Amino acid sequence: MKNVIGIDIGGTNIRAAVVNSDGEILSRTKVKSNARDGIKSLLKNLEEVISGFSDFHADCTGIGIPGIIDQKNGVLTQAPNITGVKNFPLTKEIKQITSLKNIIVENDANAAALGEFWMGSGSESSSLLMLTLGTGLGGGIVLKGELWRGEDGMAGEIGHIIIDPSGPLCNCGNNGCFESFVSAEAVRRVVGNNNELIDYTSGIHPDDIPEKIMQLAKEGNAEAVKIWDEIGRNLGIGITSLVNLLNVDSIVIGGGLSNAWEFFENSMLGEIKKRALAGPRERLTIYPAGLGDDAGILGCAYLALKELKVFN
Numbered sequence: 001m002k003n004v005i006g007i008d009i010g011g012t013n014i015r016a017a018v019v020n021s022d023g024e025i026l027s028r029t030k031v032k033s034n035a036r037d038g039i040k041s042l043l044k045n046l047e048e049v050i051s052g053f054s055d056f057h058a059d060c061t062g063i064g065i066p067g068i069i070d071q072k073n074g075v076l077t078q079a080p081n082i083t084g085v086k087n088f089p090l091t092k093e094i095k096q097i098t099s100l101k102n103i104i105v106e107n108d109a110n111a112a113a114l115g116e117f118w119m120g121s122g123s124e125s126s127s128l129l130m131l132t133l134g135t136g137l138g139g140g141i142v143l144k145g146e147l148w149r150g151e152d153g154m155a156g157e158i159g160h161i162i163i164d165p166s167g168p169l170c171n172c173g174n175n176g177c178f179e180s181f182v183s184a185e186a187v188r189r190v191v192g193n194n195n196e197l198i199d200y201t202s203g204i205h206p207d208d209i210p211e212k213i214m215q216l217a218k219e220g221n222a223e224a225v226k227i228w229d230e231i232g233r234n235l236g237i238g239i240t241s242l243v244n245l246l247n248v249d250s251i252v253i254g255g256g257l258s259n260a261w262e263f264f265e266n267s268m269l270g271e272i273k274k275r276a277l278a279g280p281r282e283r284l285t286i287y288p289a290g291l292g293d294d295a296g297i298l299g300c301a302y303l304a305l306k307e308l309k310v311f312n
């Protein structure tokens with residue numbers, strides 16, 4: 001049995017665990033990442049996390065981070081959520097400040113997809129697409145047990161598939177991207193244009209608005225129910241293209257917004273039934289994510305174990 005460390009670096013927290021090759025978490029910790037204070041501050045917190053695991057003999061460490069990664073060179077090329085990052089030699093810097101020798105870095109959404117594939121809702125699957133519904137809409141593609149990273153580590157950016165060219169402007173500069181219809185940001189925009197719901201959300205922190213709309217839907221508020229119904233319809237439209245393209249057996253939906261599953265499931269499935277090609281549609285099962293916040297940790301551990309050739 002081998003032990004590895006899986007570390008999931010987020011904009012807010014660093015979650016980390018020692019994981020064995022059966023996927024059991026032996027020890028875990030969580031600290032603030034302070035990503036907004038810059039990469040140096042983040043690395044200091046990371047060092048603290050890693051030194052806390054010094055009693056465990058871990059042969060490899062997998063690290064997931066929100067950004068674009070040049071995996072061959074261990075370089076974080078871009079990371080919009082971490083202040084001051086451009087072509088940052090991540091692996092080299094971590095090796096310098098810790099005792100770690102064997103490190104593998106991966107994009108956080110890709111790591112979460114691998115986690116769900118290994119130990120979560122996709123554990124019976126052969127090919128899987130994970131959608132993470134958070135502030136934006138992230139994705140990860142696992143085909144026959146391998147991540148599809150693309151030629152430049154940029155595959156799986158499904159949030160920027162265009163589903164309506166006349167739709168709202170996205171951060172990427174295009175109009176009508178998938179994530180401008182299906183994300184926390186999308187919920188906030190739609191609520192801001194809704195006279196009834198805007199009253200319910202006045203004074204609430206913008207981060208808490210989707211949660212509030214979930215709560216209102218649970219209480220039977222018709223306008224709130226309508227918002228999730230619309231999110232589901234748009235989700236179904238986006239998924240239709242993805243399943244026609246990839247013909248995966250599983251789609252796993254995670255992220256904070258996936259807690260509204262019961263309110264968007266029907267309209268999402270209805271749209272896919274209406275639009276997707278029969279073959280890919282019949283092969284497909286869609287699951288809510290099963291690992292919650294542990295998906296990233298376990299995906300990073302899986303990558304580390306793969307690096308050690310634990311799996312065939």
Ligand SMILES: [Zn+2]
Nearest residue numbers: 160170172177
């Ligand atoms: Zn976009």
